Amino acid sequence: MIVGLDVGGTHTDVVVLQGKEIVCKVKILTDHENLLDTVCFGIFEATRDFKPQSIKRLVVSTTLATNAIVQGKTEPVGILVASGPGINPNGFAIGEHYYPVSGAIDHRGKEIASINEEEILEIGKKLESSNVRNLALVSKFSVRNPSLELKMRHLLADNFDTVTLGHEVSGQLNFVRRIATAYLNAAVAGISRNFYEAVRGCMEHQSMQTPLEILKADGGTMTQESSTRYAVETILSGPAASVMGILAFADRTKEEVVLDIGGTTTDIAILVEGVPLLKPLGIRIGGYNTLVRALRTVSIGVGGDSWVRIEDNILKVGPERKGPALAYGGTEPTPTDALVTLGLVKGGDRQRAAQGMQRLAEQMGEGVEEAAETVISKTCDLILEAVQALVDRVNQMPVYTIHDLLEGRVIAPTGMVVIGGPAKELAPHLQDRSGWPVQVPPDYEVANAIGAAVARTTCQVTVLADTDRRYVYAPEEGHMDIIDWRARTEDVVKIAFRLLRQKALRLGADEDDLEMELLEDYEFNIVEGFYTVGRNIRVKAQVKPGLIRPYREAAV
Amino acid sequence: MKANRKTGLVFFPAFDWAISKTHPEREERLLYTQDQVFEEGILDIEGLVEFNPSLATEKDVERVHFCVPKVDAVLTESHYISAGGCKTVADAVLGGEVDCGFALVRPPGHHAMRVVHGARGFCNINIEAIMVEHIRQTYGVDRVAIVDTDCHHGDGTQNIYWHDPDTLFISLHQDGRTLYPGSGFTSEMGGPNALGTTVNIPLPPETSKEGFLYVMDRVVLPILDEFKPELVINSAGQDNHYSDPITGMRFCAQGYAKLTEKLQPHIAVLEGGYSIEGALPYVNVGIILALAGIDYSWVREPDYDPEELRQSDEIRSTISSTCERLLEERQQCASKRKKYLEGDEFVQRSKTIIYDTDKILEEQKEMIRVCGGCAGVLKIDSYADTGRHLLGISVPRKACSTCQDIGRQWFEEGSIRRFDLVCLQDRVADAYEVKRK
Numbered sequence: 001m002i003v004g005l006d007v008g009g010t011h012t013d014v015v016v017l018q019g020k021e022i023v024c025k026v027k028i029l030t031d032h033e034n035l036l037d038t039v040c041f042g043i044f045e046a047t048r049d050f051k052p053q054s055i056k057r058l059v060v061s062t063t064l065a066t067n068a069i070v071q072g073k074t075e076p077v078g079i080l081v082a083s084g085p086g087i088n089p090n091g092f093a094i095g096e097h098y099y100p101v102s103g104a105i106d107h108r109g110k111e112i113a114s115i116n117e118e119e120i121l122e123i124g125k126k127l128e129s130s131n132v133r134n135l136a137l138v139s140k141f142s143v144r145n146p147s148l149e150l151k152m153r154h155l156l157a158d159n160f161d162t163v164t165l166g167h168e169v170s171g172q173l174n175f176v177r178r179i180a181t182a183y184l185n186a187a188v189a190g191i192s193r194n195f196y197e198a199v200r201g202c203m204e205h206q207s208m209q210t211p212l213e214i215l216k217a218d219g220g221t222m223t224q225e226s227s228t229r230y231a232v233e234t235i236l237s238g239p240a241a242s243v244m245g246i247l248a249f250a251d252r253t254k255e256e257v258v259l260d261i262g263g264t265t266t267d268i269a270i271l272v273e274g275v276p277l278l279k280p281l282g283i284r285i286g287g288y289n290t291l292v293r294a295l296r297t298v299s300i301g302v303g304g305d306s307w308v309r310i311e312d313n314i315l316k317v318g319p320e321r322k323g324p325a326l327a328y329g330g331t332e333p334t335p336t337d338a339l340v341t342l343g344l345v346k347g348g349d350r351q352r353a354a355q356g357m358q359r360l361a362e363q364m365g366e367g368v369e370e371a372a373e374t375v376i377s378k379t380c381d382l383i384l385e386a387v388q389a390l391v392d393r394v395n396q397m398p399v400y401t402i403h404d405l406l407e408g409r410v411i412a413p414t415g416m417v418v419i420g421g422p423a424k425e426l427a428p429h430l431q432d433r434s435g436w437p438v439q440v441p442p443d444y445e446v447a448n449a450i451g452a453a454v455a456r457t458t459c460q461v462t463v464l465a466d467t468d469r470r471y472v473y474a475p476e477e478g479h480m481d482i483i484d485w486r487a488r489t490e491d492v493v494k495i496a497f498r499l500l501r502q503k504a505l506r507l508g509a510d511e512d513d514l515e516m517e518l519l520e521d522y523e524f525n526i527v528e529g530f531y532t533v534g535r536n537i538r539v540k541a542q543v544k545p546g547l548i549r550p551y552r553e554a555a556v
Numbered sequence: 557m558k559a560n561r562k563t564g565l566v567f568f569p570a571f572d573w574a575i576s577k578t579h580p581e582r583e584e585r586l587l588y589t590q591d592q593v594f595e596e597g598i599l600d601i602e603g604l605v606e607f608n609p610s611l612a613t614e615k616d617v618e619r620v621h622f623c624v625p626k627v628d629a630v631l632t633e634s635h636y637i638s639a640g641g642c643k644t645v646a647d648a649v650l651g652g653e654v655d656c657g658f659a660l661v662r663p664p665g666h667h668a669m670r671v672v673h674g675a676r677g678f679c680n681i682n683i684e685a686i687m688v689e690h691i692r693q694t695y696g697v698d699r700v701a702i703v704d705t706d707c708h709h710g711d712g713t714q715n716i717y718w719h720d721p722d723t724l725f726i727s728l729h730q731d732g733r734t735l736y737p738g739s740g741f742t743s744e745m746g747g748p749n750a751l752g753t754t755v756n757i758p759l760p761p762e763t764s765k766e767g768f769l770y771v772m773d774r775v776v777l778p779i780l781d782e783f784k785p786e787l788v789i790n791s792a793g794q795d796n797h798y799s800d801p802i803t804g805m806r807f808c809a810q811g812y813a814k815l816t817e818k819l820q821p822h823i824a825v826l827e828g829g830y831s832i833e834g835a836l837p838y839v840n841v842g843i844i845l846a847l848a849g850i851d852y853s854w855v856r857e858p859d860y861d862p863e864e865l866r867q868s869d870e871i872r873s874t875i876s877s878t879c880e881r882l883l884e885e886r887q888q889c890a891s892k893r894k895k896y897l898e899g900d901e902f903v904q905r906s907k908t909i910i911y912d913t914d915k916i917l918e919e920q921k922e923m924i925r926v927c928g929g930c931a932g933v934l935k936i937d938s939y940a941d942t943g944r945h946l947l948g949i950s951v952p953r954k955a956c957s958t959c960q961d962i963g964r965q966w967f968e969e970g971s972i973r974r975f976d977l978v979c980l981q982d983r984v985a986d987a988y989e990v991k992r993k
Contacts, residue, residue, distance in 0.1 A: 086596050086841065088854045104858065107591040107837055112858040123902050141595055176557075176597030289600050398606050399570040400590070402633050405608065522571065524584035529801070532578060536587070 001050060002057040004453025005042050006241045007095075008214075009063075012038050013449035014046035015366040016055075019550065024049070025446050035064055036195060040202040052207040053380050061215035061237040061452040064195050065188040069235065069286040075134055078127035078160075081179055082119065082148045092176050094288070096185045097132055099123050101152075108466065109144030109473070115151055125157045134189060136182035138166035143475040144464065155172060162228065167475040170291035171462025171540070173282060180288040185232035192231035195222045213508055217283050217294035219244045219276055219451070219545035220458025223508035232292055235285050239297040239450065240545075243269045243276050243453030246417045248551050249441035250274050255413045257436075258362075259514040260447075261420035263305040263509055264321045266383050268390055269297045270411060273546050277411075280397060292461060295545065296394070300386045304336040304422040308356075310363040327353040333360060335535035336422060340376035341368065344425045380429045387434075389411075391410045404418050407435065418445035452550040457509035460519070460542040463496040468526045468534025474499050489523045489537055495496040504543045512549045516541060559603030560849030564648035564657035566641040567593065573634040573663075575913065575950065580802065580830040581663055587661070592656035592837030598844055605654055609641030609661065613692075613696045616643065617681055619689040620716060622979050624670045624940065628989075630672050635680050638663055642825055649822050650695045656847050657823050658792075659683075664827040666791050666944045667737060667880040668705060671948060673940040677708060677737060684791055684825050685716045686722070691787065692953065693986060698722055701785035703776060703819060704729070705768075705795060705812075706793020706827040707803040708796045713791065714754055719747040719924055720931050720952065724783045726776055730796070730803055731758040738910065742882040745889060747924055748896040748903050749932040752889035757882060761804035764867040765811035767875045768796070772818050773844035776988045779886075789865030790821035794829025794839045798884070799857070800863055802830055805863045809835070813842030813852040813942035815963030821847075834859070896926050917941045929956035933963040933981060937975075947975045953983040960984060967991075 001023070004012045016024040026046040031038045047055060073537055079098040083089035084104020092098075101116035101123070127135070135156060139148040144256060146167040157163050161491040162531050164186040166178045186349065200212050212224040219240040227234065242260040250256055252274035260267040270277045276295045283294035301319020308317050309332070317335060329349030333356030337515035339345040339522055340353035354368060361371035391411055399405050416438045418427050423440050431438040465472040465483050472483040472492065477499050483491075519540040527532040546552060569586035576582070593599070599606050603754050614627045616639065623630045638661040645657035665678030665684060674680070684702055691697050701724040702717070704710035709729045712714075717723040730865040732738045746754035757771050780788065796807035816824065824843060829836050838857045845852035896903070921937040933950035939948045947970040951963035963980065970978035972993045980989040 083854075084857065085838065085856045085860075086854060087557075087598075087845065088851050090634075091851070106858055107588045108593065110858075173591060174593040174597045174600070175595050176600060185873065290574070398567065398608055400567070400569050402570055402637060405568075405570055405637060406633065484887060524571075524587055525577065525582070526584075527582070529579050530578045536584065 001054050002044060002197065002451040002453050003043065003055055004059050004172060005039060006238065006448035006452050007035065007038065007063050008238060008448065012042050013446045014042045015446050015449040015453055016046050016050065017450070022443055022450070033069060035062060036198050039199055043202065044206065047208070048204065053209065055208050055210050057213065058134070058203065058208065058210050058452070059213040059215055059221050059452045060199065061241040061448070062234070063238065065192060065231060065235045066186050066285065068191055069184060069471060075190050076130070076132045077134045077136050077183050077186040077187070078132040079122070079136040079138065079179065079183050080123060080152055082115060083175070084140050086140060092179050094180060095187070097127055103139060103148045105139055105141040105145050105148060107141060107144065109141060111145060111147055115148055116359065116397045117155060120152055120155045120298070124159060129161055133161040134186040135160045135162070136164045136166070136177050136186040139181050141461065142167040142178070143171050143173060145473070146475065146478065162186060164189065168229065168478065170282070171460070171475045172291050173292060174281060177282060177289050177291045181232060181282065181290040181292060183291060184285070184288065185230070189228050192234065193228040196227050200224055211508060215241055215452045215455060216458070217292055218278060218458055219295050219455055220543070221508065222457060225506050232290065235292060236283055236294060237286065238298070239267045239269070240295045241448040241451040242267060243295055243451065243473040244299065244455040244545070244547070245398045245447030245449070246419055246441060247271065247274060247276070247547055248415055248450065249439060249452060251415060254415055255411055256415040256417060257413045259383065259416060259418045259420070261418065261422055261426060262303045264303045265299045266299065266302050266386070266420070267299050268387055269295055270390065270394065270413060272411065277394065279544070295330050298386060298390050299381070302379060302382045305330070305334050306379070308333045308335060308360065309375060310360060315364065315374060315378050317375065317382055325353065326356040333357060335375055335379040339383055339425045341372040345422070373391040376426070376429050377433065380426060380433045384430070384434055393551055415439070417441060419447045429515050454547045456513040456543070456548045457504055457507050457544050457547050458538065458543050459500065459507055461496055461500045461503060463492055463499065463539045465492045465537040466526070466534065467537070477503060479553065485534065488535070489521050489539070492539045493518060493539045493541070495522060496539045499542060500541045509543065510548065513546070514543055515546055557601050557850065559601055559967050561655040561847065562603045562605070562856045563844070563848040564654035565606050565660065565844065566609050566644050566657070567603060567606060567664045568637060570634050570637065570662055573632070575678060579700065580890050585662055585830070585832050586660065586836065588833050589836045589840045593717060593844070596841055598841065603615055604848055605648070607644050607648060609887035611636045612643060612686055613990070616686050616690055618691065619983065619986070620685045621668070621670060621672045622683060622936065622946055622981065624938070624944050624946050625977060630674060630680055634663060637661070638665065639681060639683040639686045642823070643690050643821055646687050646691050650691060650697070656821065658844060658847055659823070659825045661826060664793070666706060666710040666713050666793070666827050667708070668712040669909065671920065671936060671938045671946060671949070672839060673916070673918055673944065674911045674916045675911070675943060676911040676913055678828070678836065679712060679914055680713050682716055684713055684789055687825070688789065697786050699783065700724070700787045700789065701726065701780055701783060701906050702789045702791060703816060703821065704791035704793070704827070705796070706791055707795040707800065707805055708736055708828060710758070710790045711737045711739045712793055714744065718754060719750050719934055721750040721753050722931070724753045724779070724785060726755040726757070726779065728757045728771055728776070730805055731760055734761055735803060742878065742885055745885065746914070747895070748926045749924065751781070751893045751987065752886055755880060755882070759805070759878070760871050762806050762871055763875060764865045765808055765814070766867045767871060768807055768811055768815060769818070770875060771879060772815055775882060777818065787823070788819065788821045790816070790819055790824040791827045792824040792843060793827030794836055797829065797831050797835035797839060799831040799834035800829065801815070806818070806867070808865060809838035809842040809855050809857055811857060812839045812925070813846040816843050816846035856908045882964035883895050884972070897928055899926070901926060925959055925962060927956060927959055930954050930959055933959035933966070935966050945975050947978045950977065950981040951984055
């Protein structure tokens with residue numbers, strides 16, 4: 001049996017799956033002030049009727065790191081930043097203990113200025129006396145050469161609880177995002193460690209031996225042990241949970257749109273042959289752009305409880321929510337009221353809903369039912385417009401080769417899978433207005449928890465080889481080795497897959513679930529004068545987001 | 557961080573195109589620039605917008621060039637993209653989406669002249685001219701200035717706008733006696749109908765930041781003020797850099813950024829620059845920041861040493877006397893123009909053009925009508941050692957009716973027994989007609 005738990009804004013959902021069957025569903029209120037109790041109680045409620053030994057997997061998706069960051073309840077972080085030439089690093093200040101320091105690496109990974117040890121030690125002392133316990137150490141181009149970050153760690157590590165190094169958070173180029181990502185990781189590392197240790201403690205208390213796994217923003221999982229080093233990767237895992245839950249019902253041969261229609265917002269994602277698209281660099285949180293791998297989801301302010309009104313003779317839906325629907329005791333009409341008025345949703349106070357529609361109908365000069373239909377159409381159109389905008393943005397992503405520009409893949413979805421409160425009622429309307437077949441999966445109200453339960457471990461590696469300087473380097477892994485001067489792309493790809501496999505297993509992946517793929521491979525000549533002196537080879541590979549084996553097969 | 561001027565960027569390194577494997581114009585030319593731009597997080601800055609390039613069309617090319625034997629024969633996909641990238645930036649600027657823009661594209665274009673038999677100086681088609689004529693055709697812009705800060709004389713752009721009084725072309729470059737293409741002297745000031753709208757400032761080898769900025773203040777900015785262009789284009793070649801392998805100047809990233817800040821071009825277009833590791837990453841970052849109005853004071857090369865790059869007194873005085881001579885020669889443009897108007901109706905010139913990249917030699921006879929009412933109709937008789945013989949007639953954008961009639965007559969008289977192709981580039985009708993053997 002496997003267990004999935006997803007902490008949402010209002011409810012926390014837990015499911016227990018036995019094979020492909022849901023044997024237990026639990027929905028409890030989320031207590032944001034005491035998330036630990038919510039999670040532990042949820043696990044307890046869902047599993048109390050089963051033998052602890054029969055639980056083989058337990059994955060949680062929580063709002064812990066997200067809330068800490070958004071509400072500013074993180075721990076203080078000392079961050080040392082070696083920028084070297086470029087944009088003035090004072091513009092990237094983050095937190096209350098930000099120190100630009102000397103030292104520089106260039107784009108080929110050459111150390112062009114070393115750090116000043118005294119300066120680093122001095123800052124270390126200052127941080128200690130301010131009682132800062134977490135460190136983030138970042139240099140520009142550390143994904144080409146980590147030497148400055150490693151030297152700083154060597155000088156300081158002993159006196160701090162957690163140390164986050166820039167090159168470990170991502171292999172991507174982007175110094176500003178690296179600073180933010182390392183900072184946020186350090187800011188939630190301690191909180192995450194304490195929290196997940198406590199959850200593990202609860203599980204042990206119930207005699208559950210299975211390891212605890214945590215859902216990340218890219219729709220993959222990692223083990224509790226890894227969650228300190230990669231704490232920041234657990235932010236915004238909620239939308240990812242829903243998408244992974246839907247994946248089981250997606251058509252693996254098509255490009256499809258995924259909608260999670262909630263009360264306030266609708267989340268949109270795109271699946272290409274059963275694989276969700278990822279954000280190009282990373283997710284944005286608390287005002288910071290990061291390098292945290294995440295599913296490419298877009299959230300718009302249209303949902304079942306969106307405020308519906310006429311403004312300047314135009315029907316408006318959202319983005320604000322003024323409370324629940326009239327039918328459920330609210331004060332303003334909503335799309336849900338339109339559904340209730342038409343009898344599409346049973347339950348709630350139909351009379352109150354109809355009164356709301358009547359108000360709108362008078363302003364629109366239509367009949368009540370007609371007005372309700374218009375509201376539903378408008379709601380669907382807003383969602384479909386946002387879908388189109390996302391598809392357009394994906395298709396306009398910058399490309400850098402003639403081949404990609406002229407022959408690059410164009411995404412053109414031909415179907416839709418919809419979950420969320422009003423999913424079933426809106427589906428036929430969405431189908432009418434889009435012309436795409438729209439599917440509503442069974443158990444869609446707990447799709448998020450199902451997603452957490454069935455998501456596989458994901459990870460990514462970046463490997464760079466410079467055969468002129470004879471080295472191969474995988475920043476996220478801290479792997480540095482000598483490489484033959486004759487090495488070509490295929491050799492570097494092999495190294496990448498080997499490292500990826502090791503990393504995935506370390507993060508808790510099952511041998512059966514290592515669906516590895518190459519994301520990028522470039523090979524350039526390094527020419528000095530008019531002679532080719534070596535090659536610059538760049539490879540990225542990933543275990544793509546997907547479902548663990550039994551559920552992958554179910555998906556077809 | 558926020559841009560003070562909204563800046564559009566087409567960044568197209570064409571990682572799958574090269575002239576040849578070890579040619580300076582090869583796949584990884586912009587690789588390290590991309591690394592630096594990505595690493596600096598420039599594309600995340602609010603107010604910096606990245607666009608994918610569009611593709612230029614045959615019609616865009618024919619508005620500017622006579623391609624022999626035809627457009628498709630002298631272009632590859634990369635050229636359509638490079639010119640298309642410039643158009644994309646132009647559309648973003650003229651459409652008001654951004655305040656200014658930078659087309660970081662390759663291959664370059666400023667050595668491509670009106671007649672194209674092949675590639676010269678790594679260029680096949682003139683991407684700036686194609687962009688400018690697209691702008692004029694689409695947005696009705698009239699007066700345009702192109703300031704070419706590549707180390708090599710922008711002889712192609714000069715050739716295309718030699719007779720156009722509405723296009724001010726200014727080139728700063730290493731003295732033609734010391735570098736390809738061997739032209740661009742102060743005495744080259746434009747054809748009989750456009751005297752003074754071509755400006756050449758040859759600079760001695762080892763000119764450094766001080767010299768470039770002096771020329772900007774003393775010559776370029778005052779002439780721009782006088783011309784009052786609606787649009788300023790910068791052909792932003794980066795081979796004046798002290799580390800460039802094929803030139804001999806001592807300019808630097810800080811200097812390029814400062815120059816950009818002074819010039820405030822609406823659109824910058826990358827031209828040459830082949831120090832792909834030591835210069836381009838820093839110069840391009842400098843230019844982007846300066847365009848966007850962001851602090852660039854921290855941008856410098858790792859091995860930058862201002863002391864070592866200091867300009868000698870001798871160079872300083874050479875530059876200053878070149879500037880004074882140029883300004884003096886410009887004084888005489890009005891009287892020269894008067895003489896032309898009083899003289900023969902048609903003026904001829906002959907020249908030999910080499911295509912170093914494609915190893916072609918072209919002999920050209922050019923005839924322009926001295927016209928008081930427009931830029932004058934132009935006839936080009938071009939014979940290349942590929943065996944191809946072209947008669948090209950260009951009727952300018954605002955041609956008077958007489959010049960239009962003469963152009964039509966020349967075209968009809970052009971015999972395909974004598975020429976392989978006879979072309980009429982009619983900018984009034986925005987049409988291109990061809991007769992072939």
